Amino acid sequence: MSASVAQKVLVRRHSLAVRITHWINAISLALLLLSGLQIFNAHPQLYFGQQSNFGHSWLGMGAYGSADGLHGVTKLGSITFDTTGFLGASRENHTVVARGFPNWLTIPSARYLALGRRWHFFFAWVFAINGAIYMVSGLVGGHLKRDLAPTLEQLKPRHVLHEIWDHMRLRFPKGEEARRYNVLQKGAYLGVVALLLPVMILTGMTMSPSLDADFPWLLDLFGGRQSARSIHFITASLIVLFFFVHIVMVVLSGTWNNIRSMITGRYAIEVAPPPTLPEPIGDAP
Amino acid sequence: MTFPRRAWLQGAGASVAALWLSGCDQIAENPQVVKALASAEVLNRRVQRLLGRGALAREFNRADITPNFKANGTVNPPDADYQAHAVENFANWRLVVDGLVERPLSLSLDEIKALPSRTQITRHDCVEGWSCIGEWTGARFGALMDLAGLKPEARHIVLYCADTLDGAKYYETLDVVDVHHPQTILAYAMNGAPLAVAHGAPLRLRAERYLGYKQAKYVMRLEAVDRYDHIAGGQGGFWEDQGYDRYGGI
Numbered sequence: 001m002s003a004s005v006a007q008k009v010l011v012r013r014h015s016l017a018v019r020i021t022h023w024i025n026a027i028s029l030a031l032l033l034l035s036g037l038q039i040f041n042a043h044p045q046l047y048f049g050q051q052s053n054f055g056h057s058w059l060g061m062g063a064y065g066s067a068d069g070l071h072g073v074t075k076l077g078s079i080t081f082d083t084t085g086f087l088g089a090s091r092e093n094h095t096v097v098a099r100g101f102p103n104w105l106t107i108p109s110a111r112y113l114a115l116g117r118r119w120h121f122f123f124a125w126v127f128a129i130n131g132a133i134y135m136v137s138g139l140v141g142g143h144l145k146r147d148l149a150p151t152l153e154q155l156k157p158r159h160v161l162h163e164i165w166d167h168m169r170l171r172f173p174k175g176e177e178a179r180r181y182n183v184l185q186k187g188a189y190l191g192v193v194a195l196l197l198p199v200m201i202l203t204g205m206t207m208s209p210s211l212d213a214d215f216p217w218l219l220d221l222f223g224g225r226q227s228a229r230s231i232h233f234i235t236a237s238l239i240v241l242f243f244f245v246h247i248v249m250v251v252l253s254g255t256w257n258n259i260r261s262m263i264t265g266r267y268a269i270e271v272a273p274p275p276t277l278p279e280p281i282g283d284a285p
Numbered sequence: 286m287t288f289p290r291r292a293w294l295q296g297a298g299a300s301v302a303a304l305w306l307s308g309c310d311q312i313a314e315n316p317q318v319v320k321a322l323a324s325a326e327v328l329n330r331r332v333q334r335l336l337g338r339g340a341l342a343r344e345f346n347r348a349d350i351t352p353n354f355k356a357n358g359t360v361n362p363p364d365a366d367y368q369a370h371a372v373e374n375f376a377n378w379r380l381v382v383d384g385l386v387e388r389p390l391s392l393s394l395d396e397i398k399a400l401p402s403r404t405q406i407t408r409h410d411c412v413e414g415w416s417c418i419g420e421w422t423g424a425r426f427g428a429l430m431d432l433a434g435l436k437p438e439a440r441h442i443v444l445y446c447a448d449t450l451d452g453a454k455y456y457e458t459l460d461v462v463d464v465h466h467p468q469t470i471l472a473y474a475m476n477g478a479p480l481a482v483a484h485g486a487p488l489r490l491r492a493e494r495y496l497g498y499k500q501a502k503y504v505m506r507l508e509a510v511d512r513y514d515h516i517a518g519g520q521g522g523f524w525e526d527q528g529y530d531r532y533g534g535i
Contacts, residue, residue, distance in 0.1 A: 039414065040414070042412070042413040042414055043411070043413040043414035043415050045414075045415070047415075050345070050349065050408060050416065050418060051349075051351055051408060051415075051416040051417050051418050052355075052415040052416050052417065053351075053353075054353055054355065054415075103306060104302060104305070104306060107309065107313050108309070108310045108313040108314055109306045109309065109310055109313075110310070112314075112528075113412065113413070113529075114524075114527055114528035114529045114530075115313065115314065115319065115528060117412075117529070117530065118319060118322040118323060118325070118326070118528070118530075119313065119322060121322075121325045121326065121329060121530075121535065122321075122322040122324070122325040124325070125325050125328060207410075207414075207535075208333075208534060208535035209342060209408070209410045209493065209494050209495060209496060209534060209535075210333045210337055210494045210495070210534030210535060211333060211336075211337075211534075211535065212342065212343060213337055213340040213341055213342045213343070213493075213494045214333065214336045214337040214340050216343055219343060225408065225410065225416050226415075226416055229414060
């Protein structure tokens with residue numbers, strides 16, 4: 001039965017440009033998130049519109065003191081949650097203090113807006129320049145069209161439903177099918193690359209009073225500076241969600257194979273041996 | 286003997302977390318690292334000055350004005366000389382204009398109100414993240430500087446303020462490129478009424494393309510300079526001396 005035994009072959013999966021930009025992107029996004037939460041903590045309230053309607057944020061964190069110590073609360077719309085220890089109030093040097101996100105999620109750990117801004121704006125440049133290099137090389141080299149744009153065949157509802165069903169059973173493409181991204185992967189990656197990451201940059205720019213003067217259409221696009229701040233936060237949350245799904249999928253579909261492919265570029269797939277090859281000696285009885 | 290596993294795990298967890306945080310903070314707060322990160326601020330200023338030139342900040346309608354404009358930083362200067370002026374309703378208060386100017390000035394509030402003025406309804410953006418829309422009326426900064434006659438070597442205007450905050454006098458610096466921007470004004474009225482003490486009476490800066498901490502309140506003196514590194518902490522402003530970027534446009 002040797003003819004049906006699958007062979008492992010290494011295929012070239014990721015170009016050098018994709019590998020380098022992937023890791024620079026990962027590092028920048030991690031530092032942007034943690035310094036961004038430091039900036040958020042300076043006023044842990046989010047509003048929609050041009051300005052802040054104090055006392056009427058759609059998402060807010062705060063703290064109040066009671067007999068048993070400081071309580072952290074998170075308010076989403078009209079619902080209030082007790083989030084002591086995580087949001088609103090958390091431990092800092094053995095005492096519970098009022099702060100939006102806890103110190104293990106901010107750069108630096110203590111409340112220090114000025115330094116958080118320095119980290120954020122430096123890595124915003126790294127992130128934007130890296131993203132521009134990825135986009136240009138992806139357009140010129142064909143990565144975006146060849147690897148990320150779904151084929152018409154993949155977009156048929158039957159195919160999409162089939163892949164969702166396969167994913168739910170944790171059955172991942174094998175053999176020749178594993179040479180390319182499946183339609184759910186393509187959708188997730190395109191959504192991040194073409195929508196979420198550009199929205200992060202544009203909403204970030206909208207929060208700058210100088211850039212608002214230079215590009216007033218930014219304010220109209222997002223509905224005001226405070227809306228842009230909210231959308232910046234929501235989009236960052238979606239990227240964090242993508243990150244967790246991404247890590248789970250990497251682990252479920254072969255941790256080391258996936259990590260190797262993003263470092264060396266080589267990805268192992270299982271293929272049936274070509275029929276023209278002779279039978280290996282001494283195998284069949 | 287029972288091993289206090291729970292306490293040990295908690296202790297170990299807390300130690301690892303503390304090590305992690307202090308390790309991160311050692312990198313995050315390393316002076317060399319912070320200096321390297323600050324290079325991005327130079328890039329922000331250069332790129333935005335290149336893009337923007339004379340662009341105006343958005344102006345809003347009367348209907349957009351918030352009834353709840355937040356006053357931040359100093360809301361009532363504790364300084365005795367300021368309080369004396371406030372009691373007199375600033376009748377004997379004077380704005381000093383000196384430094385690298387042809388004609389040093391000392392102007393009363395009425396003389397400032399007689400200068401070419403501008404009224405603008407703009408959005409105030411605090412570095413903390415919130416925004417408030419208000420209407421400001423004030424003397425055009427450019428007209429005032431023309432009256433004094435800026436010398437060619439002047440590169441910045443230092444705004445010395447009456448208020449002491451956290452033990453230091455508030456001050457700010459404005460670059461000469463912003464002096465003649467139409468929306469750079471010294472405001473004496475807010476929402477059609479004389480400027481309230483909480484918002485910087487009798488005179489505050491409005492330079493609308495910058496964050497709130499650049500909008501110095503309780504302005505007492507303007508000095509034209511070619512450098513500011515000898516003033517206070519040497520970084521060009523009260524918050525700048527605490528590590529905030531002097532550009533303040535983002």
